[in-house]
Amino acid sequence: MEAFSDGVFAIVITILVLEIKVPEEKGSELWHGLWEQWPHYAAYVVSFLIIGVMWVNHHTIFVHLKKVDRPLMFLNLLVLMVVSVIPWTTSVLAENLTDAESASIAAVLYSAWTVVYALAFLGLWWHVTRVGHLFHERVDKDGARATRLRFGLGAVAYPLTVVLSLFSATLTLAAHFLIALYYAANQIPIPLVVEEERLESASDLRK
Amino acid sequence: MEAFSDGVFAIVITILVLEIKVPEEKGSELWHGLWEQWPHYAAYVVSFLIIGVMWVNHHTIFVHLKKVDRPLMFLNLLVLMVVSVIPWTTSVLAENLTDAESASIAAVLYSAWTVVYALAFLGLWWHVTRVGHLFHERVDKDGARATRLRFGLGAVAYPLTVVLSLFSATLTLAAHFLIALYYAANQIPIPLVVEEERLESASDLRK
């Protein structure tokens, strides 16, 4: 399951580049043609970072699991389905970013899709922390459950980008970049049972 | 073999998204353009679910095998070949779903291909259960063989969708969604030798 998911993330993050086209301008116009594609480069970088951070979070959860149940299998398929669509929302945004009218529509689509992703991911995390028995023994299950509120609050940033999309598509893209950077630097750690406690309980057993 | 197959499934399920195009409409027409592509979104979701369930079934079989023989290797290549074509049948269906005349043709193609897949998969399962010695020791081989009838009966749903395709392409797509959901929730389990029996035979050996 984890190898399959890692494969999907690796493919999605790599085929993102198919969204950047070769400029049709020839001759000295090529510089101009390359320059005019800046929305594609910007959208590529932001989506690459978003998917990369998603993968890191996804990977972090799965290394703390010792088994997978059927609901998790399908919640995970849902997460992968949502991730796989990102190259398309990225293309739509990049194509329309400099169009006065359609830019905000494309930005709403792009931002709304991050909300969908956040919900799918929260659903997966909710299930894992609720059933508990999928975790490795060393995971502090109550602590993991307690992260759900913080996890959920953090996801509020995404609906806000939907609102921002109505005003400026370019600012929205910048906001997604900053949010991804924030999550890159501030992952919610999955709490482990602390060493001392384990030593204590081990010595308790020996008495 | 299993890593290779998982790789193929992961790539097929991910390149499905290349079938959804960026609308050419600009300006305020973008909403309309996005809306008009609903057959692509619907076909994407259904095919993603179908391939995802296929992968889960495929994976379930392979984790119960301890070795691979040459016929299995080529039956497996056949299954992968059939799976790899699904992004194309999906595109053909999505392109034609709202066309009065060609919709049913595209739906017949899409449905017939699921029949081909079911046959290839049944062939693989038939071979594995017939030779028996490819299974891990803990698999109940007679029980596994007994699943073939139920497996085969379940596959009757696919030819029925070919018939349905002649009447309504949209209903056919919905039927495939429901069948995939059904298989997602009701996988035929591969029976294992029960614990008690193993304990008994173990104690028999000790006498």
Add this chain to the structure above:
Amino acid sequence: MEAFSDGVFAIVITILVLEIKVPEEKGSELWHGLWEQWPHYAAYVVSFLIIGVMWVNHHTIFVHLKKVDRPLMFLNLLVLMVVSVIPWTTSVLAENLTDAESASIAAVLYSAWTVVYALAFLGLWWHVTRVGHLFHERVDKDGARATRLRFGLGAVAYPLTVVLSLFSATLTLAAHFLIALYYAANQIPIPLVVEEERLESASDLRK
């Protein structure tokens, strides 16, 4: 190295399907459009089988190796480079198969490329059998070296398809299908040191 190579084979075999386009015909013309694409389906099946057999052979060699040296690393990159081009030679052949004049040109390209692949693969096998020390201990190195002639003779079939290409592109495609089927059924096995010999040499050591 092996995981990387398996990944490349899995991707090449999967993106082959991108060569089959969605017919542009709408309405009742769709059947006709689907039918007219038969060269694409035929070329897809043949190339899928060729790459599948290549992968099986490649995999068989690598599971008998215990380490990789630098020349092998680059001979392997060469093999992967040649394999990765097959989706393109497949497309060129499929696009031109029914054109009276260009069919033979495309068939020569397709067939010549299989010669290039056979040479690259022979080079890899030559290197592995010549240096010997990359094999696992249980491989019969002299026996492996002896397969080189048979391996090389088998490769004569490929230059013959180049000649056949000048006469009929369709027959050439059929010939490639048959050759791939032959190799699927008659792989040259990598000889292992037989059990008895190992037991003998082991008892010799004990004296």
Add this chain to the structure above:
Amino acid sequence: MEAFSDGVFAIVITILVLEIKVPEEKGSELWHGLWEQWPHYAAYVVSFLIIGVMWVNHHTIFVHLKKVDRPLMFLNLLVLMVVSVIPWTTSVLAENLTDAESASIAAVLYSAWTVVYALAFLGLWWHVTRVGHLFHERVDKDGARATRLRFGLGAVAYPLTVVLSLFSATLTLAAHFLIALYYAANQIPIPLVVEEERLESASDLRK
């Protein structure tokens, strides 16, 4: 992390071939059409070799690491982002290589991108050698640190290709081929603690 990176490298190196198009010429013009695409073949071979060598270097570093910290995770994402763009710079170069005016622009882009890659890779290597504790025990950390200068000096070849790009795009492509060949043959080895030292320190411990 390593499986994910290997997956990205495998996908990037394989989708390079999507950059080679099927010639539109039919009939006896096909030879001409195939011939006219030589810039695409040349660019394909050079980029395949460049990415292949990058992968070998990347792989060599990661097999010498025993763990990954957060900065390394994001430096690695940066390296993968830069690598993933190479199919696009390759396409731009191939499309423009025979255009009198735009060839040098495309060559500057292609060459500048190798500078970006070299910088990203140096950043990763700098971090790994600076913190030290990510290496396996058997790695000679001071020796690894000492390779940084040689590593950095080697990277000077890339800015020189940017200058060469202003004069001849074709020579630039040839230069990249030679540089990649050079790096293929002369990888900077990661020094290991020599056996003798380890034996000595082991015997010291026994006293």
